[in-house]
Amino acid sequence: xxxxxxxxxxxxxxxxxxxxxxxxxxxxxxxxxxxxxxxxxxxxxxxxxxxxxxxxxxxxxxxxxxxxxxxxxxxxxxxxxxxxxxxxxxxxxxxxxxxxxxxxxxxxxxxxxxxxxxxxxxxxxxxxxxxxxxxxxxxxxxxxxxxxxxxxxxxxxxxxxxxxxxxxxxxxxxxxxxxxxxxxxxxxxxxxxxxxxxxxxxxxxxxxxxxxxxxxxxxxxxxxxxxxxxxxxxxxxxxxxxxxxxxxxxxxxxxxxxxxxxxxxxxxxxxxxxxxxxxxxxxxxxxxxxxxxxxxxxxxxxxxxxxxxxxxxxxxxxxxxxxxxxxxxxxxxxxxxxxxxxxxxxxxxxxxxxxxxxxxxxxxxxxxxxxxxxxxxxxxxxxxxxxxxxxxxxxxxxxxxxxxxx
Numbered sequence: 001x002x003x004x005x006x007x008x009x010x011x012x013x014x015x016x017x018x019x020x021x022x023x024x025x026x027x028x029x030x031x032x033x034x035x036x037x038x039x040x041x042x043x044x045x046x047x048x049x050x051x052x053x054x055x056x057x058x059x060x061x062x063x064x065x066x067x068x069x070x071x072x073x074x075x076x077x078x079x080x081x082x083x084x085x086x087x088x089x090x091x092x093x094x095x096x097x098x099x100x101x102x103x104x105x106x107x108x109x110x111x112x113x114x115x116x117x118x119x120x121x122x123x124x125x126x127x128x129x130x131x132x133x134x135x136x137x138x139x140x141x142x143x144x145x146x147x148x149x150x151x152x153x154x155x156x157x158x159x160x161x162x163x164x165x166x167x168x169x170x171x172x173x174x175x176x177x178x179x180x181x182x183x184x185x186x187x188x189x190x191x192x193x194x195x196x197x198x199x200x201x202x203x204x205x206x207x208x209x210x211x212x213x214x215x216x217x218x219x220x221x222x223x224x225x226x227x228x229x230x231x232x233x234x235x236x237x238x239x240x241x242x243x244x245x246x247x248x249x250x251x252x253x254x255x256x257x258x259x260x261x262x263x264x265x266x267x268x269x270x271x272x273x274x275x276x277x278x279x280x281x282x283x284x285x286x287x288x289x290x291x292x293x294x295x296x297x298x299x300x301x302x303x304x305x306x307x308x309x310x311x312x313x314x315x316x317x318x319x320x321x322x323x324x325x326x327x328x329x330x331x332x333x334x335x336x337x338x339x340x341x342x343x344x345x346x347x348x349x350x351x352x353x354x355x356x357x358x359x360x361x362x363x364x365x366x367x368x369x370x371x372x373x374x375x376x377x378x379x380x381x382x383x384x385x386x387x388x389x390x391x392x393x394x395x396x397x398x399x400x401x402x403x404x405x406x
Contacts, residue, residue: 003402009373012099019092023239026085027232031271033082034229038275040067075208083197090189093239097182101126101175106313107366111172125170126179133163133183134190141224149223153230157261160184164257174241174355177248180257181238184231191224229272233264245355246299256295263291316365319404325365328400332358332371335387372401 040052046066053066101109105119109126117125136159146152163183167176199217206213237260241247247256270284319325338346340358356370357363364371374381375389376397382389 003377005369005372005401006377008099008103012096015092015096015099019089019096022085022088022092023236026089027236029082029085030225030228030232034225034272035275036065037067038272039277040065079204081197083192086189086192090185093182093185097126097178101178106315109171109175114168114172115170117170122171129163129167129179130183130186134186137187138190138194146223149226153227153265156227157258160261161254161258164254168254173245173248173250173253177238177241177253177257181235181241184235184238188228188231188235191228195224196221230265230268231261233267234261237264243354245351245353246296249351249355250299251301252298256298259291259295259298263288263295266291313366316362316368319365319368319400320361322400322404324396324400324403325361328397329361329364331389331393331396332364332375335382335389335393336371336375338387339382368401368404372397376401 036054040054042052046053049068051067053064056063056065102123105122110117110119110122137156140146140152140155145155160180160183164176164180167179170176171179199221203213203217237247238257247253250256266284266288270281273279273281322328337359338344339349340352340356342352342357342359344350344352356367358367358371371381376394379385379394
C-alpha cells in the first residue's frame, strides 16, 4: 500500500493537472470569442437581421460566422454553451486550494510572524474574503458606478490593490499572492454562473419564442465578459507566482500584485485593439516592459523573513522528536542548505528556491514532507544531484519521515 503522503502528493498533482487543463479550455474559448466579436464586420451581403460576419480557416475547412442580435428565421436545434470550462476551472482550483493551503495551513497559509491565526481561523478568513470579493464587485456593477465601464474598472483596480495589501497582513506571502488569483477568478466564474449564462438563457428563450429580447441583458453580459477578458492575464500570473519567491516573498509583494493587474490590462488592450482592427497601440508594449522592470526592481527589496527566527509548527514537533532527526538534519544541511537558506552560497542561486529555508532545525522539520518527496522518495533534489547525495542518505531521509508518521 503506497504511503499516505505519496498518495496525497499524487492527489495534489491530479487536481493541479485538471486545473491547468480546464483553465486552458476556458481561457482559450474566452479569448477566441472576444477576438471573434471584435473582428465581426458589417457587409452589404449580410442577411436580414444579421449584425456582422467573418470567415475563418482552420483544420482544413472554412467557417462562415454570422452574428445576430435578434432571432433569424431559422435556428439549429442544438445550442452549444461555453460555461463548463469556467465552472470546472474554479472547482478544480478550489480543490487545489483545499489540498495545499487548507490541509497544509500551518506551512503554506499561516505565517506566525505576520498574524498568529488558528488553522480554522485562517481558513475562515480565506473563504470569507473570497465570497466577500464577489459580493462587493457585483454590488458595484449594479450600482450607478457600473454605468461607466472605465469608472468601474478603476474602482475595481483600487479594491484589488487594497485586497493585495490586506492579504499580506493575514497570510504568508505565497498565500497572499495565490489568494489574489482565486479572489479574482471567483469574480470571473461568478460572472459566468450568475450573470452571463442566466442573461444569455433569457435572450435565447426570447429568440426561440419569436420575441425581441431586452437589450439590457446582452449589455450586462457583455460588460461582465469584458471584465473577465481583462482579468485573465493577472490571474494566470498569480497562479504561477507560487514558484517564484521574488514575486511573493518580498517587502513590496502587494504592490507587485497591483502592477500585475495594470500590466495585464495593458497587454489585453493591445490584443483587443488589434482584433477590432483599430490599429496597433505599440505604446502598450513599451509600458508593459517598463512596468515589468519596475516589478523586478521592487523584488530586490529585503525578502520577507530574512532576519526571522524559524518557529516549528505543531505538526513539525513530531519530526523534531524522531530518533533519526539528527542524522537526517546533517544530511540536509550538507546537501541542501547551501541553496535553501536566507543568503544562498551556491553560485548562481540568488534566493532560496520557492523561499524554502533548510538551515535550522525548525525549518527542516516544517518542510519535512517536501524534503522527503523531493530528496527521499524521488531524486528531484538536489537538481542533477550536484551535491552528490547518496542512496543511503536518501533512504535515511525516508526513514526519518516514516518514523515520524509522515
